[in-house]
Amino acid sequence: MPFASVVDREAVERVGDLGFRRQPVGSGAFVLAEWVEGQRMQLARNPLYFRSGLPYLDGIEVTVGLSDQLGWFKYQRGEIDISGVPSAEFARVVADARYQPLLLERTTLRTQYLGLNCALPPFDQAAVRQAMNMAVNKQRLLDLIDGRGVVATTILPPDMPGYDSSTTLWASRDEGSMRLGQSLQQDLRAIGVELALKPVDFPTLIEAVRHPGMVPLFLLGWEADFPDPSNFLIVLLHSRSRGTNNNAFYANPEVDRLLDEAEPLLEPGRRLPLFHDAEVMIMRDAPWVPLFHPVGFAIRxxxxxxxxxxxxxxxRVETVWLAG
Incomplete structure (x- = not known):
């Protein structure tokens, strides 16, 4: 959560909020040397960095707003050192022996899911929600995104502490979400559920799902702000989060009790089992169909x-270096 970082109050008071955007003070390995909004940021080595001998690089240029396709084009021309891999090129790049040693792969703290509105019939019935979970072919969804993910059987993603392995579906109006929605249509038709896809822009989707009687099913994802189960289970599924981030309008007093008990604890040995027990109950109640955990790819x-x-x-780039 970079926007929630602790900053030096005196520095903010000296230059003001707008000035602090241009002259931020922090404890990282690099300092902001130049910022051309919407285009690039130039970072320079922080000579006062607290880790002795780091960073190795004198500076980094960050290009802002590059699509994977444009980044790939610039990478091939030697204009940038790190790029994403566009979907259209992914299968070819992964199979190419020249690129394989340069590919980077990492699971993320993200979960893509199908939300079921527990406040609207028939999804107010746990048996219906459980049937939805059984019906979805999650591997086929992964095939639609080039296999760039891990099938989700839980709410928490694999790297998270505590991880233990005619209805209208609302989806964001982008090509990837629509392909996933069409696959879900096919799966749910097999159990007698007919879906009509309603593509909307993302702000409209987020506003709509916060109203209990409006959206029966929706495709969304969540990326952790910090690596703790509370950032999924409490933020998204505690009953007090209904109308904000609990867009399934799910409520279970026993789950709330477990989450409330776990939240203030500091000892992982006591805290994580409570979160695990709460997640087991949530999965049994099935307010979500967890679909997959995205995997990030890049090429260097x-x-x-x-x-x-x-x-x-x-x-983290403080230990990155360049070969001669």
Whole structure:
């Protein structure tokens, strides 16, 4: 949660909120040297960084707003050192022996899911929601995104502490979400559930799902702000989160009790089992159909060494170095 970072109050008071955007003060390995909004950021080595001898690089240029396709084009021209891999090129790149040693792969702290509105019939019945969970062919969904994910059998993603392995479906109006929605249509038709896809822009979707009587099913995803089960289970599925992030309008007093008991605890040995018990109950009640946990891919230039993807963005780059 970079937007929630602790910052130096005196520095903010000295330059003001707008000035702090241009002259941020932090404890990271790099400082902001130049920022051309919407285009690029130039970062320079922080000579006061608290880890002795780091970072290895003198600076980094971050290009802002590149699509995977444009980034791939620039990568092939040697204009950038790190790029995503566009869907249209993915199968070819993965199979190419030249690129295989340069590919980076990492599971993320994200879960894509089909939300079922527990406040609307027939999804107010647990048996209906459980049948929905049994009906979905999750592997086929992964095939639609080039296999860039792990089939989800739980709410929490694999790298999360505590991980233990005619109705209208609302979906964001983008090509990937529509392909997933069409696959779900096919699966649910087999158990007698007819879906009409309603593509909307993302802000409209987020506003709509916060009203209990409006959206029966919806496709959404959640990426952890920090690596703790509370950031999924409490934020998304505690009854007090209904109308904000609990868009399934799910409520179970026993789940609430377990989450409330776990939240203030500091000892993982006591805390994580309570979250696990709550997740087991939630999965039994089935307010979601967890679909998959996305896997991140990138490709590096051969000269870039020790660059690793991180489950939480952004990647840490203080130990990255360049070969001669």
């Amino acid at each position: 230039h051969p000269r870039v060494r020790n660059y690793q993807l991180h489950p939480l963005r952004p990647s």
